Amino acid sequence: MVRLFTAIQLPETQKEVLLSMMGGLPHARWQGKDQLHLTLRFIGEVDKTLAEEIRLLLFTISFSPFHLCLQGLGLFGSKRKPRMIWVGVEKPEPVISLSQKITNSLRQAGLPPENRKFKAHVSLARIKGNNGLKLPWFLEEHQGFGLDPFKVTEFTLVQSHLSHTGADYKILERYPAKGAQ
Ligand code: ATP
Ligand code: MG
Secondary structure, three states: OEEEEEEEEOOHHHHHHHHHHOOOOOOEEEOOHHHOEEEEEEEEEEOHHHHHHHHHHHHHOOOOOEEEOEEEEEEEEOOOOEEEEEEEEOOOHHHHHHHHHHHHHHHOOOOOOOOOOOOOOEEEEEEOOOOOOHHHHHHHHHOOOOOOOEEEOEEEEEEEEEEOOEEEEEEEEEEEOOOOO
């Protein structure tokens, strides 16, 4: 079985800025540089045959290049027990649209849509314990960070290997936008 998801990869410069924000939270497990990405659709564990079908199927998706601007911080989990700190997307419509195209296409391989509503985000850290007052401080401190928009010219199919040290991601395929080849 292989664990798959589709994602937008971030330019090095964007990753550098995100990395520079990391720190100052006792119970946070920060994403490494190679782990930073924007998930378009989580696929999960599939067998090798289906994985190959998915790899080919995703080539039928047609989308135009678009600009993406990372902006703002948010939390998954409850207020009392946050699980994840993430960076949001300023105008997420093109990302949502691409995610929907992928979901529609994956139906042809028999994969049902995800139950939860799609939220465009880049995970920064997992939170493993109680950060007390540090978390509001972190959000306050970094809320106004500014990243330049960047052009998205492809999306990727990624394989995830989970281990005790965290997830290790490998790009299996790249799908260029129209005219971006
Ligand atoms: P770990 O699970 O070890 O903490 P991870 O979450 O980074 O690491 P995966 O679980 O393989 O690695 O997830 C790959 C990507 O898909 C991540 O961006 C993750 O946030 C996202 N993801 C995982 N599970 C789901 C899900 N059920 N729905 C939506 N996105 C998911
Ligand atoms: Mg996970």
